[in-house]
Amino acid sequence: MPQRIKRRIYLLTPAISISLLCLFSFLPEGEWPDNITNALQQYATHFPQEKVYLHVDKDYYAAGESIWFKAYLTMQNLPDLTARNLYVELIARDGSIVTKKMLGVQGGGAPGELVIPATVKSGQYQLRAYTAWMLNFDTHFLFYKNITIFDQQAKATGATPPASTDFAVQLFPEGGNLVTGAACQVAFKAIDAQGLPIAVTGQVKDSKGNNVAEIKTQHDGMGMFTLTPAPGENYSAIVNNAAGGMKMLFLPPAVSDGATLKVFNRGPRVFFQALTGPTTSDAYNEMLVVASMQQQLVYRALLNVQEGKISGFIPTSQLPSGILQITLFRKDGTPIAERLAFVKQPAMQLGLKAGTINQNRRTLNSFTIKVPDSLQAHISVAVTDADEVVENPDRQNIVSSLLLSSDLTGYIKDAGQYFENNEDSTNQQLDLVMMTNGWRRFAWKAILNNQFPKQRYEYETGINIGGTAYTSGGKLPMMGGQLDMIIKVPVDSSSLYTKVPVTGLGEFALENAHFKDTAMIYYKGAGTKAFTDITVKFTDHFFDYSVPVKTPYPYLLPPPIDNTVLKNFLATAAQGNRVNRNVPSMTSQPIQLKEVKVEEKKIKPEEELDKRYTSGMFSGGDGIVFDLTNQPAMYQNIFQYLQSRVAGLQITGDLSNPSISWRGGSPTFYLNEMPTDIQMLSTMNVSDIAMVKVFRPPFMGGFNGSNGAIAVYMKRGDSGKGSTPFNSTDGSFKDFAVFKKAGYALVREFYSPDYSVAAPLNSLPDQRLTLFWSPDVRIDPATHTATVSFYNNDYTKHFRVVAEGMSEDGNVGRAVKVF
Numbered sequence: 001m002p003q004r005i006k007r008r009i010y011l012l013t014p015a016i017s018i019s020l021l022c023l024f025s026f027l028p029e030g031e032w033p034d035n036i037t038n039a040l041q042q043y044a045t046h047f048p049q050e051k052v053y054l055h056v057d058k059d060y061y062a063a064g065e066s067i068w069f070k071a072y073l074t075m076q077n078l079p080d081l082t083a084r085n086l087y088v089e090l091i092a093r094d095g096s097i098v099t100k101k102m103l104g105v106q107g108g109g110a111p112g113e114l115v116i117p118a119t120v121k122s123g124q125y126q127l128r129a130y131t132a133w134m135l136n137f138d139t140h141f142l143f144y145k146n147i148t149i150f151d152q153q154a155k156a157t158g159a160t161p162p163a164s165t166d167f168a169v170q171l172f173p174e175g176g177n178l179v180t181g182a183a184c185q186v187a188f189k190a191i192d193a194q195g196l197p198i199a200v201t202g203q204v205k206d207s208k209g210n211n212v213a214e215i216k217t218q219h220d221g222m223g224m225f226t227l228t229p230a231p232g233e234n235y236s237a238i239v240n241n242a243a244g245g246m247k248m249l250f251l252p253p254a255v256s257d258g259a260t261l262k263v264f265n266r267g268p269r270v271f272f273q274a275l276t277g278p279t280t281s282d283a284y285n286e287m288l289v290v291a292s293m294q295q296q297l298v299y300r301a302l303l304n305v306q307e308g309k310i311s312g313f314i315p316t317s318q319l320p321s322g323i324l325q326i327t328l329f330r331k332d333g334t335p336i337a338e339r340l341a342f343v344k345q346p347a348m349q350l351g352l353k354a355g356t357i358n359q360n361r362r363t364l365n366s367f368t369i370k371v372p373d374s375l376q377a378h379i380s381v382a383v384t385d386a387d388e389v390v391e392n393p394d395r396q397n398i399v400s401s402l403l404l405s406s407d408l409t410g411y412i413k414d415a416g417q418y419f420e421n422n423e424d425s426t427n428q429q430l431d432l433v434m435m436t437n438g439w440r441r442f443a444w445k446a447i448l449n450n451q452f453p454k455q456r457y458e459y460e461t462g463i464n465i466g467g468t469a470y471t472s473g474g475k476l477p478m479m480g481g482q483l484d485m486i487i488k489v490p491v492d493s494s495s496l497y498t499k500v501p502v503t504g505l506g507e508f509a510l511e512n513a514h515f516k517d518t519a520m521i522y523y524k525g526a527g528t529k530a531f532t533d534i535t536v537k538f539t540d541h542f543f544d545y546s547v548p549v550k551t552p553y554p555y556l557l558p559p560p561i562d563n564t565v566l567k568n569f570l571a572t573a574a575q576g577n578r579v580n581r582n583v584p585s586m587t588s589q590p591i592q593l594k595e596v597k598v599e600e601k602k603i604k605p606e607e608e609l610d611k612r613y614t615s616g617m618f619s620g621g622d623g624i625v626f627d628l629t630n631q632p633a634m635y636q637n638i639f640q641y642l643q644s645r646v647a648g649l650q651i652t653g654d655l656s657n658p659s660i661s662w663r664g665g666s667p668t669f670y671l672n673e674m675p676t677d678i679q680m681l682s683t684m685n686v687s688d689i690a691m692v693k694v695f696r697p698p699f700m701g702g703f704n705g706s707n708g709a710i711a712v713y714m715k716r717g718d719s720g721k722g723s724t725p726f727n728s729t730d731g732s733f734k735d736f737a738v739f740k741k742a743g744y745a746l747v748r749e750f751y752s753p754d755y756s757v758a759a760p761l762n763s764l765p766d767q768r769l770t771l772f773w774s775p776d777v778r779i780d781p782a783t784h785t786a787t788v789s790f791y792n793n794d795y796t797k798h799f800r801v802v803a804e805g806m807s808e809d810g811n812v813g814r815a816v817k818v819f
């Protein structure tokens with residue numbers, strides 16, 4: 001783990017920091033309890049939890065539409081401010097990747113867009129999002145979301161598929177063990193062949209065939225029964241589903257020499273009790289209870305069976321929302337029982353209030369978002385047609401995903417339902433989820449034995465460019481020296497010159513680059529030796545390949561949708577796609593200007609040269625242009641040429657490495673408008689230089705320009721006599737090889753028409769299903785509100801507004817309203 005990430009971890013725990021020490025009860029002293037808690041701290045330090053959530057504009061799409069989304073990234077449940085690379089994929093049911101993008105993250109978030117190919121077929125698809133760091137752990141903990149895509153031949157999906165007799169049932173004794181003579185709770189979970197919950201009934205029988213407990217689903221395939229195991233008895237369960245399927249299961253044998261853990265979640269306090277068997281040995285006289293959250297220790301207590309200290313409570317009022325992991329240890333450090341409990345605190349409250357709501361076509365509408373006064377937050381907002389874009393019944397949202405689903409390996413149906421209220425019945429159903437879904441963030445036995453996950457992927461804070469350089473036709477490593485690199489990014493005309501050291505093994509690395517679209521990397525060998533005949537093998541990145549994906553997240557059945565609604569949806573989506581395809585041609589139409597009178601002005605040769613070579617803040621300005629296109633090759637280098645030619649610019653010392661000052665400081669240097677240094681410029685042949693532009697202090701075109709700047713431009717193919725290191729036809733550099741490197745995906749801005757002005761685009765039909773999308777609505781720090789305005793399309797009568805967001809302390813919230 002990089003040192004910068006370790007420093008970040010210490011800043012990531014304000015909600016569970018020193019103040020939580022007051023939660024510790026019966027703090028034990030001694031080596032064996034410390035060994036357990038130290039193992040947890042070591043794991044948390046080296047393997048912090050990173051999570052991703054995507055807020056998408058809707059759950060149903062037509063082929064050819066765009067999926068607009070905002071990614072939220074957390075580290076230890078706080079905004080992940082140092083992450084930079086996010087990977088998002090659209091995956092078909094057969095595991096093939098339909099489309100994917102790498103996005104640049106800033107401030108713990110990233111806006112994005114995935115364009116669905118017009119050729120995809122109707123069906124269920126999944127969005128998958130993750131970082132490289134998350135790939136070091138179980139793929140269950142990546143972000144997954146089911147979406148439905150319809151093509152133009154899609155038909156209504158209201159029919160329910162026939163029930164299958166095939167199903168599975170799992171039994172979960174509380175704490176992990178049944179104890180002889182003790183009343184034990186046993187939870188169960190039933191799922192069908194698709195991994196979706198189903199209702200079941202059945203009986204628990206003893207070895208004589210007597211019914212001792214009843215099995216009946218209470219909620220979403222889950223339920224619970226109580227069993228008091230008798231000495232020497234074995235128990236089995238007969239379970240039936242509605243389609244006539246039957247399963248016979250065997251309960252684990254009860255322990256008479258051992259212990260388990262019983263938990264009662266009462267909200268402000270979580271009570272626990274250790275249950276021991278009738279013949280429990282002295283090995284269980286002393287036990288330790290450890291409670292952790294987000295891999296941070298929040299409670300530990302020493303239990304003494306002989307003294308009757310077998311229970312206690314964990315205060316939770318100062319804990320954040322999330323899963324509390326409670327583990328019971330034997331004195332030898334062996335974990336013997338475990339139970340999860342959910343701590344539910346109030347979510348960030350987002351308010352939605354209607355402003356001006358007008359259902360007429362192309363009229364302006366507005367509403368207000370309010371966040372709590374004490375919080376700074378990032379909020380994303382989607383407004384869709386509430387009649388044609390049907391709401392997904394499987395409610396997954398920012399609260400349920402980051403606090404619940406992202407920490408459990410099993411699929412949680414309609415996870416958002418557990419956060420809609422704080423009623424006892426809802427919390428009891430949530431406790432069933434805690435008892436029936438496995439915890440796999442880490443295994444105590446492994447970390448106590450120093451068996452940590454293998455770190456295959458680094459935590460990425462930028463784009464890394466690395467590889468191995470070879471000489472002798474690729475047979476031998478370069479062994480020292482350096483690579484001169486010129487990195488040009490055509491999409492924004494930015495460029496950079498840098499020297500990259502090469503190790504004795506020929507390896508090199510340029511870390512934490514940040515660029516969009518594609519970079520052209522020009523490189524050649526350099527150094528004290530004459531490195532020629534250099535070949536470079538760049539290191540591959542895992543995202544460069546589209547390998548079929550087998551996701552652990554079940555694909556849901558097609559949602560029920562009315563045939564009329566589906567037809568309207570597809571018709572409007574098709575029209576919207578046609579409009580989007582016409583947008584570029586509409587914007588490229590000629591614009592008629594008023595007639596103006598132009599008087600001819602003779603342009604000086606220096607002005608023409610400046611116009612041809614310079615761009616951006618290098619063009620014009622307070623600069624002196626020197627034309628070298630026809631200069632004789634009589635100067636050692638460009639610095640000898642400039643001596644005594646610029647007032648105030650002092651060039652002294654060895655011309656191969658001169659001292660240069662202007663107004664008491666050193667000017668900045670550029671080669672083809674890329675930052676460079678004196679050493680690079682001093683080695684250039686003057687006959688290869690077309691122009692030098694010297695900017696008087698201060699120069700505003702770059703950083704550290706208070707002492708002026710010297711910009712050198714190499715000759716192009718049309719620059720006159722001399723060699724041509726830069727080829728204006730294909731943009732290549734003489735003696736440099738080139739390599740293309742993919743960067744962060746470009747993200748379009750969501751198009752929102754403005755019908756208050758006359759514009760060619762406004763004459764097109766308006767069939768938008770998503771009427772407004774913003775990945776980051778700006779909140780006024782004074783009023784803690786934001787007003788959102790948008791124009792209606794040609795037909796929508798009801799607007800569904802969904803706002804989701806995260807505060808600077810990691811609290812998440814969501815608000816939904818139909819206007």
